[in-house]
Amino acid sequence: MRAIVQRVKNSRVEVENKIIGSIDKGFNVLIGISNEDTKEDIDYIVRKVTGMRVFEDENGKMNFSLQDVGGSVLLISQFTLYGDCRKGKRPDFMKAQKGETAIKLYNELIDAFKNELGEEKVQTGEFGADMQVFIQNDGPVTLLLESKKDF
Template structure:
């Protein structure tokens, strides 16, 4: 799994001009699944993200987790993170998981964040064309991978 983590002051996602998910402060996650990923990968990445310390403490140091600042998560499925553009001008997506497997692991990932880490998780709609709007905070952006 590959997840781009962006710290955000506020964000939302729309599908067909309808807001399907919105947060005030926390993380916007762009989540990609490859065909080799398993349930353990989804759990590992969810646990890692929940415990990342990307928020400032009273001394301005990145010492606080999303749980400690009562942040929220906007999780967006993003198979294009496994796009390979090394050859030609149009990327191939051979490394991305097929939709059925990807949706299953994406859902497990989001459920893990909610059930094990008590985080509010908002989402777009898997497989749909989505418009994501966010106000980056910092900006702080990381890539978290399972392998």
């Protein structure tokens, strides 16, 4: 599982010009699910995202986690994170999880974040939809997480 984690002042996602998810201070998390991912990968991503200390304390040091600052998460499924562009000019998506299995894992990830942070602190995009994502990156702070060691 891959996650692009962006510390944001606010972020929202729209589908067909309607806002379907919106947060203020927190993380915009773009999530890619591979064909090898399991519950262990979900647990790893949730643990890392909720525990990362990238919010500034009173001295401007990155010492606080999402939970410390009461932040929220906007989760956006993005299979293109598993696009392999090393050969040719068109990305190869062979490592991206497909269909019902990907939806199942994505929903399990959402539930895991809600269990950790509380339902009111988790917003989402729409799996498989054409989404417009608006991100006011704070810092900017952008981090890549990979649940597999072969990254």
